[in-house]
Structures are given as C-alpha cells and as structure tokens.
Amino acid sequence: FRSVSQSRYATSAEGGTGGYSLDNCVRYQRILDILKPEPGALILDFGCGQGGFLRYCQEKGFRAIGIDPSQASQKEARILNCEIFSSLEELKNYYQGNDIQFLIISHVIEHLLEPIPQIQTLVKWAAFAKFYLEVPDASSYLSSHSMCWHQLYFEHLSHFSPQDLKHFAHQVGLHVQAEGQTPFSEQQCTALCA
Numbered sequence: 491f492r493s494v495s496q497s498r499y500a501t502s503a504e505g506g507t508g509g510y511s512l513d514n515c516v517r518y519q520r521i522l523d524i525l526k527p528e529p530g531a532l533i534l535d536f537g538c539g540q541g542g543f544l545r546y547c548q549e550k551g552f553r554a555i556g557i558d559p560s561q562a563s564q565k566e567a568r569i570l571n572c573e574i575f576s577s578l579e580e581l582k583n584y585y586q587g588n589d590i591q592f593l594i595i596s597h598v599i600e601h602l603l604e605p606i607p608q609i610q611t612l613v614k615w616a617a618f619a620k621f622y623l624e625v626p627d628a629s630s631y632l633s634s635h636s637m638c639w640h641q642l643y644f645e646h647l648s649h650f651s652p653q654d655l656k657h658f659a660h661q662v663g664l665h666v667q668a669e670g671q672t673p674f675s676e677q678q679c680t681a682l683c684a
Contacts (some may be wrong), residue, residue: 499614505599508539508563508597510546511568511644514666517675518546519593525622527552531591534581534619536612541567541574548572557581578611587615599658600648609662621664625650627671630682652684 492569508514521543527533529551535543537554547554548571556574558564567574575581599605613621628649629677650658652671659666674681 508542509566510540510542513677514542514674515546518543519621520672521596521624522547522550522552525620526590527592532585532589533592533594534590534616535594535596537595537601538567538572538574539563541570541572543594543596544572544574545570553584555581578615582615588618590616590619593619593621595621597626599623600625600650603647605648606658606661609658613663620667621659623655623659623664624672624683625655626674627652627682627684628654630671650684655684 530553532553532555533547533552535547535556537599538558539560540627541556544554544556544567554572556567556572557576557578558567558574559576561576564576566576575584593612595612597611599609602608626649629651652669656666656669669684672683673679674683
C-alpha cells in the first residue's frame with residue numbers, strides 16, 4: 491500500500507486547491523445535493539486540499555474531516571478551523587471506519603501513482619460509507635467545447651472517461667448507484683467532469 495503522500499501536491503510549497511470561494515461553494519453544494527446527507531452526518535474528504543469543502547459542510551450543519559498530506563494545505567485548512575489529518579493512518583487513531591457516512595474523493599485519484607490500492611483501502615475501512623468520486627472527464631479534453639492540448643493538466647497521472655471511472659469504481663469494490671457528467675464549476679463550465 492502506498493500512501494497519498496505520493497501525489498504531486500504532497501510536497502508542493504503551495505499545496506493543493508480546494509479553498510473557500512464563491513465558485514467552490516457552488517460546486518460543494520452540488521456535491522451535497524447529490525449525496526443528501528442527514529444533518530450531523532460525518533463526511534470525510536480524502537485529498538481535501540485547503541479545506542474549503544470541510545468549512546462549507548460545517549456551515550451547513552454536517553461534521554466534516556479531511557485528509558491531505560500537504561503541510562501547506564493543512565495550514566490553510568486549520569486557518570478555517572477544519573479538522574485535517576495527514577494520512578489515513580493518522581485518522582485511524584481518532585475515528586473508526588464505521589463512523590464515516592460519506593467519503594468524498596473529488597479531483598484526487600488522477601494525481602495518485604497507484605490509485606487502486608489506496609481507494610480499495612478506504613473502501614474496506616469505511617465499508618458502510620457512501621462514496622462520491624469525481625474526476626476530469628478525459629473524453630472531453632479535446633472536444634471543441636473543452637480544453638486545447640496545451641491546457642492539459644500534466645500533473646494528472648491517470649485519465650478517466652466516464653466509462654473508465656465506472657470500471658475503476660468496480661475495481662476498488664464500489665457498487666455504482668449513480669453516474670453522470672457535470673461542469674467542474676460555474677466559472678469553469680467547459681471543464682467537464684465524470
């Protein structure tokens with residue numbers, strides 16, 4: 491098992507993204523609208539970046555915790571008063587897998603060197619959680635309404651079409667309840683996601 495610390499953002503001085511902004515909050519609400527958690531539900535954001543989703547969840551009455559290996563991201567998340575851990579191993583000292591009702595993996599797996607064993611570990615640990623996976627839709631990269639080749643994100647180590655993501659979900663042991671395609675956000679409406 492290789493940890494999330496192998497992602498590009500783990501050692502980046504700037505850390506990851508996922509801050510608290512109006513555009514991000516609209517995206518965060520989209521995720522909550524899909525999941526429909528009950529008030530007080532415990533949500534784990536794996537690869538939470540700067541903690542924007544955690545803060546948004548707290549404001550909406552949910553309990554939210556995050557994992558991110560980047561010290562820069564952890565610092566930003568703590569400024570937002572978010573509970574953040576550097577690894578699943580650290581998180582396990584404070585929470586049990588059956589505490590987690592929802593597990594968010596949004597724009598993370600494309601950055602991991604070996605995403606299958608990492609996500610399989612999460613699936614086994616949080617066996618009763620509802621998972622939400624979101625990645626850039628690689629099948630839309632070169633369409634006339636999306637990005638040009640020079641805009642491709644070269645820090646993405648894996649690329650997924652909607653069909654690839656569904657296959658990935660099955661490989662890691664998830665049962666797919668819903669699937670779809672959506673713009674990343676209102677401001678980045680041509681960047682499609684699966």
